[in-house]
Amino acid sequence: xxxxxVTLLFCLIMCGCAAREQTAEFFAMDTYxxxxxxxxxxxxxxxxxxVRQIEREISVTDTGSAVYKLNESGRAVFSxxxxxxxxxxIGLCAKTEGAMDISVYPIVREWxxxxxxxxxxxxxxxxxxxxxxxxxxxxxDGDIVTVPDGMMIDLGCIGKGYTGDVLAEMLREEGVRSGxxxxxxxxxxxxxxxxxxxWRVGIRSPLVTSGYDSLGVLMSxxxxxxxxGGYERFFEENGKVYWHIIDPxxxxxxxxxxxxxxxxxxxxxxCDALSTALxxxxxxxxxxxxxxxxxxxxxxxxxxxxxxITPSVKDRFTxxxxxxxxxxxxxxN
Amino acid sequence: xxxxxxxIVTAVIFVVSGVLTAAMFWGRGRTAxxxxxxxxxxxxxxxxxxxxxSFDVKCDGGYNRIRVEHGRICISDSDCPDCVCVRYGWLSxxxxxxxxxxxxxxxxxxxxxxxxxxxxxxxxxx
Numbered sequence: 001x002x003x004x005x006v007t008l009l010f011c012l013i014m015c016g017c018a019a020r021e022q023t024a025e026f027f028a029m030d031t032y033x034x035x036x037x038x039x040x041x042x043x044x045x046x047x048x049x050x051v052r053q054i055e056r057e058i059s060v061t062d063t064g065s066a067v068y069k070l071n072e073s074g075r076a077v078f079s080x081x082x083x084x085x086x087x088x089x090i091g092l093c094a095k096t097e098g099a100m101d102i103s104v105y106p107i108v109r110e111w112x113x114x115x116x117x118x119x120x121x122x123x124x125x126x127x128x129x130x131x132x133x134x135x136x137x138x139x140x141d142g143d144i145v146t147v148p149d150g151m152m153i154d155l156g157c158i159g160k161g162y163t164g165d166v167l168a169e170m171l172r173e174e175g176v177r178s179g180x181x182x183x184x185x186x187x188x189x190x191x192x193x194x195x196x197x198x199w200r201v202g203i204r205s206p207l208v209t210s211g212y213d214s215l216g217v218l219m220s221x222x223x224x225x226x227x228x229g230g231y232e233r234f235f236e237e238n239g240k241v242y243w244h245i246i247d248p249x250x251x252x253x254x255x256x257x258x259x260x261x262x263x264x265x266x267x268x269x270x271c272d273a274l275s276t277a278l279x280x281x282x283x284x285x286x287x288x289x290x291x292x293x294x295x296x297x298x299x300x301x302x303x304x305x306x307x308x309i310t311p312s313v314k315d316r317f318t319x320x321x322x323x324x325x326x327x328x329x330x331x332x333n
Numbered sequence: 334x335x336x337x338x339x340x341i342v343t344a345v346i347f348v349v350s351g352v353l354t355a356a357m358f359w360g361r362g363r364t365a366x367x368x369x370x371x372x373x374x375x376x377x378x379x380x381x382x383x384x385x386x387s388f389d390v391k392c393d394g395g396y397n398r399i400r401v402e403h404g405r406i407c408i409s410d411s412d413c414p415d416c417v418c419v420r421y422g423w424l425s426x427x428x429x430x431x432x433x434x435x436x437x438x439x440x441x442x443x444x445x446x447x448x449x450x451x452x453x454x455x456x457x458x459x
Contacts (some may be wrong), residue, residue, distance in 0.1 A: 025371065025439075032432045032439060116414050185455025193450070202428070202449035227454030235337055262453055 021194075024048060029055050029160055031184025038172050038178040038194055047167055054163050058155045060105065060114070069147055071105075071152040078168055083143040088269060089158050091136035096277035096289070099250035100134045103147070105154035113254075114191040115242040118235035122241065126251035161226055161272025164188040168268070187225040188268050198316070201225045205321060206301050207259035215260075215301065215324065219316040224268035228275035229260040247280050256282030259303050262312065265296035274298075283308060287329050365406045367399065368418060368439040376443075379404050392436035399440070406440060408433065415417070429455055 006220060024035040024044035028051045035047055057079060059065040070076035078086060089102045105200060107129045112118040121129075132150045139146045160183045168188050172181055179190035180199055198221050200213030206229045225297040230243030230253070247254040261279040263271040274296060280284040283302055290298060290310060299317065300308040307324045309317060311331055319326050367375035369392060385402040387409065397418065398410040405425040408418040411433060418433035429452045430441035 025368075027370075027434065027437050030434065032430070032434065034430075073412075180451050182451045182455070185453060186451045189453045199451070202452035204429075204452050204454035206454075214449055214452055225453045230455050260454065323443045 009240075026051070029050060029059075029156075029163070029184070031160070033184060034182045035167065035171075036180050036182075037176045037190065039171075039174060039176050041174060043171065043174055043176075047170065050166060050170060051163055051285070054081075054159070054166065057087065058125075058159050060152075060154050060156070064246045066145075067153060067155060070147060072272055074149060074151070075144065078140075078143050078145055079085065080143060083140060083145065085158070085162060086140050086145055086153075086191045087153060089153075089155055090138055090140070092137055092158065092270065092273040092277075096273070096281070098135065098158055098248055099277040099280040099285075100273050101133060101152045101156065102155060103133050103135050103138065103151050104246050104248040105152045106150070107133065107251050108154070108244065108246050109152075111242070111244070111246070112235075113233055113246075118242070121251075122262065130251045133251070135240070152314060157276050158185045158269045160184060161224060161268035161270070164224060166269035173190075185227065186268065186272060187220075189220045189223060190227070192221050203227060203262050204229065204231075204260070206231050213321075215321050216317055216319040218262075218299070218313070219262070220264070223264055223266055224271040225262060225264050226268065226271040226275045227260060227262040228279045230232075230254075230279075245276060245279050254280040254282060256299050257303050258282055258286070260301040261286070262299040263296050271296065290329065291331075293310070341403050363404065363439055364443045365401075365424070366439075366441055366443050368441065370437040375405065377401055379406060379442075390436075390438060392433075392438055395436055399435055407431070408438075408440070411436070428452060 022037055022039055022042055024047045026033055026048045029227060038179055056062060058067050060067055062068055066076045066078045066082050093101050098133045102221055107126065108114060110121045110125060110129060137148050137151065138153065139159045146329040148225050164181050164183050164186055167181055168190055173188055177191045178194050181188040187201050192198055198219035201218045201220045203216050203218060204227060205213050228245060231243055233245035243253045258279050260276050263274040265271045278298060283300060286300060297310040297311060297313045302308065303326055306327050307319060308329060310325045310329050314328055353390050355373050363379045365377045365379050369390060381402045382401055387400045390397045390399060394442045395412040397408050400407050400409040407423045408431055411419055413433055413435040417430055421431045424431050424440060426442055428449050432439050453458055
């Protein structure tokens with residue numbers, strides 16, 4: 001019995017040595033990506049190549065990308081993957097009733113959020129651009145996508161989430177059972193930590209302008225945790241803050257009372273889209289949306305100092321910041 | 334082999350691995366790694382820093398000025414367009430690195446944190 005135990009222990013130690021922590025890190029999709037996973041194989045190049053492949057199709061700045069061509073000429077041929085992504089995006093725009101709209105891109109650009117040359121556009125410029133903001137006018141016929149004159153799209157609101165799904169799937173197929181993907185702050189977890197405990201995912205505090213203190217910590221396993229906040233890309237003019245999340249119904253930065261929206265769920269693509277959409281919707285609409293859907297969980301931070309969470313998050317979320325009041329959303333309609 | 338021998342073998346393995354682990358961590362302070370385009374160009378033991386100093390890292394088309402003090406590090410100046418890296422402020426621990434996207438520069442704490450494994454909402458440019 002004792003011999004068996006020791007032999008087993010020996011094997012365990014040896015197995016532990018074979019699968020070691022590997023890290024892939026690179027700059028892609030306008031962000032810094034870091035992927036940590038347990039494997040005996042170095043999959044860095046494979047992961048990076050796959051990210052670049054997706055980026056080449058959906059980049060808004062790469063002149064060779066399908067999205068660039070579509071935005072230039074109103075028509076482009078997509079790969080099957082790119083075309084499916086366009087369909088998914090349109091579906092999510094519809095599901096959120098336009099709270100997220102991939103055709104809002106020209107307005108985001110007009111505000112300077114894509115270039116860093118920030119300014120407040122004239123009202124009539126916004127009004128004119130709003131006329132061309134409507135995801136329902138995007139057509140996808142057999143991988144050939146067309147948009148009306150003057151409309152442009154950006155798949156950025158689901159791109160990184162989708163990429164996370166693809167990479168997590170690749171890693172799982174390679175036998176990886178423990179990993180954490182950080183695609184520019186979009187987090188996806190695979191299994192648990194090698195020691196069997198849950199991954200600890202911090203939720204960034206939206207009000208901190210320097211440093212990166214976490215508002216709280218979420219215990220996570222096999223899911224995506226994606227946060228949208230106004231804190232990273234913004235500018236101030238005459239004492240007012242303007243951030244990059246534009247409400248597609250007004251053409252102005254979303255002022256819904258939510259300053260950070262985190263969505264937790266199985267699909268990174270969906271969580272990515274919903275984090276933007278809920279930020280635009282505001283607390284009440286977001287809560288109603290959740291009650292109707294229930295396929296995800298959320299952590300909303302409001303501008304009056306509350307952290308609003310869905311019931312099942314309660315047992316695995318710890319609020320660090322005592323300044324906030326924790327509230328659990330009412331389960332009933 | 335007798336059970337006694339096995340006990341001794343196991344004990345020796347445990348003691349040796351314990352000593353090795355202790356040796357790995359003994360006296361090691363928080364180490365900051367400065368990574369330029371995927372290559373570690375500086376390793377700084379932040380806890381061993383007594384007097385503050387600054388140095389410049391020349392990057393593709395520009396520079397980042399890095400300030401080091403006891404237990405902490407930051408990018409104090411940069412000619413990058415957005416300066417998100419400067420806005421980050423001091424880094425002294427944690428799992429969120431300072432990132433200068435335009436210059437492909439990352440500063441991180443090696444084995445930095447036990448509080449979090451990653452932070453959601455790092456932002457579009459970081």
